[in-house]
């Protein structure tokens with residue numbers, strides 16, 4: 001089946017969706033003989049619930065995943081069983097700390113006020129086109145580095161300076177996708193030869209590792225020079241510091257463990273949010289009635305907030321039901337992680353009736369699941385935030401094995417709430433202050449990567465809005 005796939009790689013997500021529609025939600029992809037490329041692909045929500053939840057213990061990341069994603073070390077995304085449980089327990093306990101949540105909120109707010117709005121203001125004044133996707137990549141990278149490392153690399157500032165680490169991350173992600181669609185022996189050969197995407201992956205990893213180890217050394221140095229236990233004020237707070245502080249008194253935390261935790265969280269929180277934002281803004285710009293309703297809602301809930309952007313506050317954000325629905329709708333149609341990859345430990349029979357042998361690679365397509373009439377109805381391809389709002393005006397809950405964007409079951413996303421907050425804060429701040437105009441004729445389509453970026457970015461011009 002590989003010859004059929006190769007010409008469709010530029011549109012691989014739509015190609016998989018088309019195949020899934022014609023195969024009633026599941027098929028076995030067979031690669032060349034001896035290539036070890038038998039992959040079971042599905043978009044059936046019952047199969048997905050079975051894999052992610054009911055038979056969770058039988059479906060891990062597996063050895064293929066570990067091979068492909070070696071750059072993630074032993075962090076949460078690449079671990080299974082006890083190591084995964086250990087990683088998840090530690091991160092979960094940090095994510096639910098009220099001071100951690102407040103710190104994240106303040107960091108986003110600071111980046112909106114000191115970087116995002118000034119950069120867009122500047123773009124307004126000089127009237128140039130800007131790539132909104134590039135702006136979001138920079139913003140979310142600055143943000144997640146501040147949260148995880150306690151260090152703001154300042155990639156989003158006027159003039160948009162060269163952002164080596166942001167580029168390095170994107171190149172790593174592209175190369176990781178290609179490892180999925182090449183026979184294992186081929187990408188390993190390319191890695192050994194150090195050519196093409198494999199070379200870029202290695203160079204990217206060196207750039208990121210250098211940044212991470214520098215920040216780990218700095219954090220350890222600062223911690224050693226602190227006389228008392230860590231006071232969680234904003235100047236010292238970071239996820240690394242919390243981790244090191246949790247372990248103080250016990251064994252010293254190894255630099256490699258800190259590096260692995262940091263790269264996993266940066267990967268989790270950077271391009272996912274920027275992808276969500278980019279598709280959201282494109283959808284809103286092409287649906288003026290949705291934009292008008294969002295602005296109306298912000299205005300209604302914040303009558304005192306005239307003129308420049310001010311802090312909405314956590315409570316204010318919670319009231320923005322229509323905005324929440326519009327963000328959910330964008331994330332349904334364009335899930336930032338478009339495909340998930342698992343491996344069956346033992347043989348099994350799925351609810352669709354398909355028999356799965358032990359060690360079979362399984363891919364479920366989050367992208368295709370957002371486009372299934374069986375799940376979302378006949379208008380599944382329409383951007384319609386109203387589908388998320390009940391008659392009483394509240395948000396409709398859709399189970400996670402159907403609205404799969406944040407994954408389902410015990411391995412569902414730990415950053416879901418943070419993501420909604422961050423996207424809503426940024427969306428409200430931009431829409432309240434600026435008109436976003438799409439550059440006519442600019443092509444918009446998904447790129448080929450493990451994160452759903454836009455292939456050519458999102459070129460826009462920006463003008464000031466006064467409400």
Ligand code: HEM
Nearest residue numbers: 268269272273276336337405406407411412413414415419
């Ligand atoms: C729109 C934004 C986001 C989306 C769509 C998203 C989606 C996902 C998905 C699909 C997974 C499952 C990945 C897998 O098992 O291979 C996942 C896991 C995870 N996400 Fe997110 N994510 C987002 C933002 C974030 C943020 C901001 C953070 C934290 C700062 C975060 C932290 C995590 C962690 C720690 C896991 C691993 C869970 C586990 O394996 O137990 N995510 N996310």
